[in-house]
Amino acid sequence: xxxxxxxxxxxxxxxxxxxxxxxxxxxxxxxxxxxxxxxxxxxxxxxxxxxxxxxxxxxxxxxxxxxxxxxxxxxxxxxxxxxxxxxxxxxxxxxxxxxxxxxxxxxxxxxxxxxxxxxxxxxxxxxxxxxxxxxxxxxxxxxxxxxxxxxxxxxxxxxxxxxxxxxxxxxxxxxxxxxxxxxxxxxxxxxxxxxxxxxxxxxxxxxxxxxxxxxxxxxxxxxxxxxxxxxxxxxxxxxxxxxxxxxxxxxxxxxxxxxxxxxxxxxxxxxxxxxxxxxxxxxxxxxxxxxxxxxxxxxxxxxxxxxxxxxxxxxxxxxxxxxxxxxxxxxxxxxxxxxxxxxxxxxxxxxxxxxxxxxxxxxxxxxxxxxxxxxxxxxxxxxxxxxxxxxxxxxxxxxxxxxxxxxxxxxxxxxxxxxxxxxxxxxxxxxxxxxxxxxxxxxxxxxxxxxxxxxxxxxxxxxxxxxxxxxxxxxxxxxxxxxxxxxxxxxxxxxxxxxxxxxxxxxxxxxxxxxxxxxxxxxxxxxxxxxxxxxxxxxxxxxxxxxxxxxxxxxxxxxxxxxxxxxxxxxxxxxxxxxxxxxxxxxxxxxxxxxxxxxxxxxxxxxxxxxxxxxxxxxxxxxxxxxxxxxxxxxxxxxxxxxxxxxxxxxxxxxxxxxxxxxxxxxxxxxxxxxxxxxxxxxxxxxxxxxxxxxxxxxxxxxxxxxxxxxxxxxxxxxxxxxx
Amino acid sequence: xxxxxxxxxxxxxxxxxxxxxxxxxxxxxxxxxxxxxxxxxxxxxxxxxxxxxxxxxxxxxxxxxxxxxxxxxxxxxxxx
Ligand SMILES: Nc1nc2c(ncn2[C@@H]2O[C@H](COP(=O)(O)OP(=O)(O)OP(=O)(O)O)[C@@H](O)[C@H]2O)c(=O)[nH]1
Ligand SMILES: [Mg+2]
Numbered sequence: 113x114x115x116x117x118x119x120x121x122x123x124x125x126x127x128x129x130x131x132x133x134x135x136x137x138x139x140x141x142x143x144x145x146x147x148x149x150x151x152x153x154x155x156x157x158x159x160x161x162x163x164x165x166x167x168x169x170x171x172x173x174x175x176x177x178x179x180x181x182x183x184x185x186x187x188x189x190x191x192x193x194x195x196x197x198x199x200x201x202x203x204x205x206x207x208x209x210x211x212x213x214x215x216x217x218x219x220x221x222x223x224x225x226x227x228x229x230x231x232x233x234x235x236x237x238x239x240x241x242x243x244x245x246x247x248x249x250x251x252x253x254x255x256x257x258x259x260x261x262x263x264x265x266x267x268x269x270x271x272x273x274x275x276x277x278x279x280x281x282x283x284x285x286x287x288x289x290x291x292x293x294x295x296x297x298x299x300x301x302x303x304x305x306x307x308x309x310x311x312x313x314x315x316x317x318x319x320x321x322x323x324x325x326x327x328x329x330x331x332x333x334x335x336x337x338x339x340x341x342x343x344x345x346x347x348x349x350x351x352x353x354x355x356x357x358x359x360x361x362x363x364x365x366x367x368x369x370x371x372x373x374x375x376x377x378x379x380x381x382x383x384x385x386x387x388x389x390x391x392x393x394x395x396x397x398x399x400x401x402x403x404x405x406x407x408x409x410x411x412x413x414x415x416x417x418x419x420x421x422x423x424x425x426x427x428x429x430x431x432x433x434x435x436x437x438x439x440x441x442x443x444x445x446x447x448x449x450x451x452x453x454x455x456x457x458x459x460x461x462x463x464x465x466x467x468x469x470x471x472x473x474x475x476x477x478x479x480x481x482x483x484x485x486x487x488x489x490x491x492x493x494x495x496x497x498x499x500x501x502x503x504x505x506x507x508x509x510x511x512x513x514x515x516x517x518x519x520x521x522x523x524x525x526x527x528x529x530x531x532x533x534x535x536x537x538x539x540x541x542x543x544x545x546x547x548x549x550x551x552x553x554x555x556x557x558x559x560x561x562x563x564x565x566x567x568x569x570x571x572x573x574x575x576x577x578x579x580x581x582x583x584x585x586x587x588x589x590x591x592x593x594x595x596x597x598x599x600x601x602x603x604x605x606x607x608x609x610x611x612x613x614x615x616x617x618x619x620x621x622x623x624x625x626x627x628x629x630x631x632x633x634x635x636x637x638x639x640x641x642x643x644x645x646x647x648x649x650x651x652x653x654x655x656x657x658x659x660x661x662x663x664x665x666x667x668x669x670x671x672x673x674x675x676x677x678x679x680x681x682x683x684x685x686x687x688x689x690x691x692x693x694x695x696x697x698x699x700x701x702x703x704x705x706x707x708x709x710x711x712x713x714x715x716x717x718x719x720x721x722x723x724x725x726x727x728x729x730x731x732x733x734x735x736x737x738x739x740x741x742x743x744x745x746x747x748x749x750x751x752x753x754x755x756x757x758x759x760x761x762x763x764x765x766x767x768x769x770x771x772x773x774x775x776x777x778x779x780x781x782x783x784x785x786x787x788x789x790x791x792x793x794x795x796x797x798x799x800x801x802x803x804x805x806x807x808x809x810x811x812x813x814x815x816x817x818x819x820x821x822x823x824x825x826x827x828x829x830x831x832x833x834x835x836x
Numbered sequence: 837x838x839x840x841x842x843x844x845x846x847x848x849x850x851x852x853x854x855x856x857x858x859x860x861x862x863x864x865x866x867x868x869x870x871x872x873x874x875x876x877x878x879x880x881x882x883x884x885x886x887x888x889x890x891x892x893x894x895x896x897x898x899x900x901x902x903x904x905x906x907x908x909x910x911x912x913x914x915x916x
Contacts, residue, residue: 429883
């Protein structure tokens with residue numbers, strides 16, 4: 113059982129966690145199954161290398177922080193099997209963040225048979241810092257010089273032999289993972305390390321005489337201890353440095369006694385004093401360590417890299433100027449969003465019609481067939497009018513817009529536009545007391561809120577991360593767009609779909625999204641002033657170079673992944689929902705169907721916020737998946753009204769208006785769709801990420817209350833206006 | 837002009853290059869900055885401001901990094 117792909121979809125996340133839980137242990141099964149870790153800075157192509165080696169479809173994207181969850185996969189080479197682990201990218205292992213802790217603990221305590229250090233060939237100097245840190249922990253290292261094609265384009269020449277020499281004789285493999293070049297050599301190098309061990313020697317960093325002496329003194333106390341093959345010198349350095357997070361990791365992975373040695377602790381103390389650092393303040397020592405690493409990287413860089421073209425990034429800077437200037441930054445952002453919506457709306461229209469006419473024609477055939485087989489009418493009702501029809505609705509209304517929107521958004525991601533959005537919007541987030549990377553998590557929320565929630569891991573500060581989690585639901589996910597698009601089409605644009613009308617649809621949809629984003633800002637600000645008080649922490653945001661997107665691959669992957677996912681989720685959720693609706697509509701208590709009972713019960717409250725009982729019920733039943741809200745509304749109306757057969761928007765519009773929908777209803781449904789409780793998968797993910805029932809409840813209640821208040825106000829204010 | 841040649845990075849003007857003199861940040865903020873290769877004597881080029889003026893993008897050792905003013909206020913630089 114392997115982890116085929118990590119899609120940006122809720123169900124996938126569910127399945128994935130179940131799988132990883134099961135196969136969490138990383139024990140080497142046999143001598144010919146090796147564990148290999150992929151480490152490196154963010155956005156250097158680790159996941160791309162991982163995919164190229166394993167043939168899996170781990171998500172990649174042109175921005176730092178794309179991978180936040182460890183992924184595993186395997187490949188076979190020369191009859192040996194290699195278990196590959198893609199760890200989240202980090203700039204360092206000195207544990208400033210949970211990711212760094214994970215990366216460090218993995219390399220240090222899980223003792224992989226080999227570590228592939230992926231370096232960005234265009235940015236070696238900064239990348240070397242991490243490489244040097246890893247080499248200090250283990251020498252079972254292969255250096256993968258990725259993005260070699262970009263380096264060549266930028267006329268950056270790298271002296272491979274010199275680099276290898278500087279790194280103690282490490283094997284350097286240039287690769288272009290995107291075009292699958294250099295992978296054979298990489299596999300070979302990994303095999304060599306795994307089988308024959310490493311030849312790398314003398315790569316330790318020299319921290320100066322005094323510190324080196326201290327390290328030696330401390331490691332003397334360590335060598336007789338059981339420290340599970342951890343490099344004693346490195347361990348001494350960490351102990352001297354007194355890193356708290358490291359102590360807690362040590363306790364987790366090492367036998368307890370290892371560090372509870374009075375002599376050892378006294379030694380550490382006295383060495384610190386000798387060096388002139390106070391017991392609890394090792395800032396100076398840390399500075400010294402980092403500075404040594406950086407200076408060494410700089411030296412190696414100077415020795416190995418020659419650039420003949422100085423201004424190779426002129427084009428990127430010019431694009432940046434345009435996309436992030438005060439004058440053009442925000443307008444282009446809105447234009448991009450609108451453009452995507454416009455293409456989605458225009459493009460989805462025709463396939464929607466085709467799919468729906470095919471599926472509904474099939475419904476008739478199916479019904480006839482069942483009747484012909486003399487199946488009892490109630491079974492026909494449940495299966496065809498209940499389950500099948502709901503499925504048909506979900507597929508025809510929901511699938512095409514998703515299949516277009518998702519690839520388009522992925523395209524922007526692949527080009528490298530997302531970090532620019534974060535750059536543009538950071539000023540606003542700062543004013544709200546939030547983290548600038550919250551906008552990245554919102555962008556992921558457009559695809560799927562559950563993914564957005566997981567993406568919140570790129571935010572280090574727990575306070576700001578919680579704010580991002582609590583407000584993520586205000587960006588509508590892929591599953592909610594079709595509802596918005598359908599309603600806009602029916603109520604605000606009119607039936608005929610021309611280029612102009614779809615443009616105005618896109619305009620209204622963009623407006624709706626902006627309302628959602630504005631709500632995010634307001635609620636975030638409120639939260640950081642009340643429940644989650646605090647000021648925004650500092651952070652660094654890397655703006656990667658723009659890259660040519662892999663259009664073909666994006667299209668195929670998102671279409672395939674999306675299609676399979678939507679169909680899967682439709683079957684899993686819409687089918688039982690259709691069944692429930694049908695049963696409720698056809699079970700009578702006191703001469704009224706259960707459905708009517710239910711909606712009558714909800715009606716008074718629902719009416720007060722501009723909806724009706726059925727709509728509210730649909731939102732509640734849509735808890736497992738937002739995709740089915742509109743289909744449930746339609747199914748419910750159809751089973752209570754006279755119109756039994758609708759195949760185009762005009763009839764749908766008629767169905768809704770005949771059940772009392774007005775413009776106000778339409779607006780309130782859109783607003784409520786934007787602001788209500790997260791779907792089941794998202795709630796589940798929030799529980800997992802926050803490890804707190806209270807915060808999960810909060811993230812359920814908060815948007816719902818906001819939605820109720822907003823809908824109440826909007827509907828009542830609008831009702832006062834005579835034009836409706 | 838001579839007196840003002842030493843300043844916090846937040847006051848630096850786009851298009852110019854500066855050399856780091858000292859970093860007056862603490863704890864994790866400090867480490868994060870150091871890990872990007874920003875140590876004394878590192879040369880940084882100021883690229884451009886974001887639409888709202890903060891953060892600002894800098895060119896540091898081969899990559900483009902955006903930093904908020906809270907952070908750059910405490911990085912002391914000298915024009916080169
Ligand atoms: N031209 C070129 N592009 C590459 C190469 N390898 C990766 N890329 C692109 O670089 C970007 C980043 O790749 P990822 O694999 O997502 O990087 P990562 O290291 O996993 O990033 P994080 O998960 O954020 O740490 C993507 O847009 C890739 O398509 C390469 O060898 N050549
Ligand atoms: Mg990745």
